[in-house]
Amino acid sequence: MKVKLRVQGLTSSQIQSGTYALILAEENGPRRIPIIVGMAEAQSIAIALEHITPPRPLTHDLFSYFFDTFDIHLLEVYIYKFEEGVFFSELLFEKEGQQYRVDSRTSDAIAIALRVKCDIFTGETIIQECGIELEETILLDDEDEENEIDDEDDDEEEDEICDLEPEDINNDVQMNKWLSMLEKKGLESRLNEAIINEKYEHAKMYRDELRRREAKGGGKTT
Numbered sequence: 001m002k003v004k005l006r007v008q009g010l011t012s013s014q015i016q017s018g019t020y021a022l023i024l025a026e027e028n029g030p031r032r033i034p035i036i037v038g039m040a041e042a043q044s045i046a047i048a049l050e051h052i053t054p055p056r057p058l059t060h061d062l063f064s065y066f067f068d069t070f071d072i073h074l075l076e077v078y079i080y081k082f083e084e085g086v087f088f089s090e091l092l093f094e095k096e097g098q099q100y101r102v103d104s105r106t107s108d109a110i111a112i113a114l115r116v117k118c119d120i121f122t123g124e125t126i127i128q129e130c131g132i133e134l135e136e137t138i139l140l141d142d143e144d145e146e147n148e149i150d151d152e153d154d155d156e157e158e159d160e161i162c163d164l165e166p167e168d169i170n171n172d173v174q175m176n177k178w179l180s181m182l183e184k185k186g187l188e189s190r191l192n193e194a195i196i197n198e199k200y201e202h203a204k205m206y207r208d209e210l211r212r213r214e215a216k217g218g219g220k221t222t
Contacts, residue, residue: 002078002121007049007110008032010042013201021201022110024120031131033122034200035087041107048114060108064115071095077109079122082130132203134195166202179209 004027013019013036020042024033037045044060057065067074073094081088089109093100104112113120169175182190187206194203 001124003027003029003124003127005033005079005120005122007045007114007120009049010037010046011198022107023198023200024110024122026127026131030134031127032134032200033127033131034204035106036201037107041105041111044111045107045114048111060111060115063112067116074112074116074118075099076118077104077113077120079106079109079120079126082126087126087130130204132195132200132207166205175205179205182209184210184213 005024006027008023008025011021011023013021016036019036019038022035022037022042022045024035026032044058047054047058048060054061066072075092075094077089077091079087079089087106089104089106091102091104091109091112093102110120166175169178179187187210191203191206191210194200194206
């Protein structure tokens with residue numbers, strides 16, 4: 001089943017330096033998908049969102065002009081696969097009654113879609129795997145919050161890592177180690193806070209770690 005998406009906006013990535021998080025929102029739904037895009041693609045998407053006309057056409061503008069000149073219609077963008085952290089998309093075109101599908105980077109596909117005002121879709125499987133649901137916040141009981149204490153037996157290295165925030169970590173190995181050392185309640189609290197503050201990159205990271213632990217039978221560490 002296809003799920004219609006809209007572009008909610010762009011934010012500076014708080015996980016990968018020099019990149020941006022493109023937030024796609026489920027149309028009339030609570031789920032959000034964060035997609036990491038580069039600076040050039042983010043600039044092109046931002047220009048389209050703000051309806052700015054650059055002094056000279058950008059590459060994605062040229063595609064739009066090309067479609068108009070040769071009577072090619074972009075019917076939709078479809079994000080059809082998520083694999084090893086990468087989203088795969090295709091463009092569905094129509095010309096003279098014939099339809100054609102062309103593979104594309106997701107950031108390029110969306111930059112073009114915004115210019116020609118075509119719909120963006122993904123599959124239910126992808127949005128279930130990658131989406132963050134606004135209503136999935138986990139509220140901790142007051143008693144649990146009052147009784148939550150630091151583990152005094154943690155070694156010095158673990159204390160140092162657990163005191164970090166995602167913005168302080170630039171290494172995937174260290175990020176995974178940091179996540180594995182967080183208590184379950186700490187992850188749930190961070191997930192809650194990230195969703196409230198619309199930090200969907202962080203929310204997805206915490207949710208994925210919670211799901212990984214559930215699949216392995218719970219526990220604090222990997």
